[in-house]
Amino acid sequence: KQEVTQIPAALSVPEGENLVLNCSFTDSAIYNLQWFRQDPGKGLTSLLLIQSSQREQTSGRLNASLDKSSGRSTLYIAASQPGDSATYLCAVWGNTDKLIFGTGTRLQVFP
Amino acid sequence: DTGVSQNPRHKITKRGQNVTFRCDPISEHNRLYWYRQTLGQGPEFLTYFQNEAQLEKSRLLSDRFSAERPKGSFSTLEIQRTEQGDSAMYLCASSLNWGLAGGTDTQYFGPGTRLTVL
Numbered sequence: 001k002q003e004v005t006q007i008p009a010a011l012s013v014p015e016g017e018n019l020v021l022n023c024s025f026t027d028s029a030i031y032n033l034q035w036f037r038q039d040p041g042k043g044l045t046s047l048l049l050i051q052s053s054q055r056e057q058t059s060g061r062l063n064a065s066l067d068k069s070s071g072r073s074t075l076y077i078a079a080s081q082p083g084d085s086a087t088y089l090c091a092v093w094g095n096t097d098k099l100i101f102g103t104g105t106r107l108q109v110f111p
Numbered sequence: 112d113t114g115v116s117q118n119p120r121h122k123i124t125k126r127g128q129n130v131t132f133r134c135d136p137i138s139e140h141n142r143l144y145w146y147r148q149t150l151g152q153g154p155e156f157l158t159y160f161q162n163e164a165q166l167e168k169s170r171l172l173s174d175r176f177s178a179e180r181p182k183g184s185f186s187t188l189e190i191q192r193t194e195q196g197d198s199a200m201y202l203c204a205s206s207l208n209w210g211l212a213g214g215t216d217t218q219y220f221g222p223g224t225r226l227t228v229l
Contacts, residue, residue: 043202044220089153101153
């Protein structure tokens, strides 16, 4: 059974810092991995999707990497801003035709 | 706005009552998913539809839960005889599946319906 773990559970940093959020999964037989952002009380916004054949994806200040063999992904946020404050969720898509989510990393960026 | 919409956004009910939620997916999307998210946890899969066919249901979906997508467009999720443990955010997502193995489609999520059972 696929399990997804995210570390740290919470993170508080000053504005301008570069951040690394970690995601690990137990079954490496995945087709893709997605990173989502969730603001309090809101739905999810897809940030990046990495196919299993890819090593990384970039969008603006965000860069996500995938090491399928070791069951790990990282989300790198450059030059963090208060507007980046949210919960970041990673999710994997395997052969079960559904997304399996981690519990998220709650990020607070203070001015 | 052509994104995924959900109604109502908030629902407060008393234990034992029935509730129904609606999800309107992005119009050309053939897949529709329901997830449940409790406080401090990631979303958990409940069920999904390919057009009007319900292809999978999680064991989280007890007999009190039923979902439909009658014409392959909007979907409803009904909870009968609600319990306090049903309190959660119910999220809907849609995607366009090309029929290829591997789920390469991106899921787009709605804002969710927050259910509180008193």
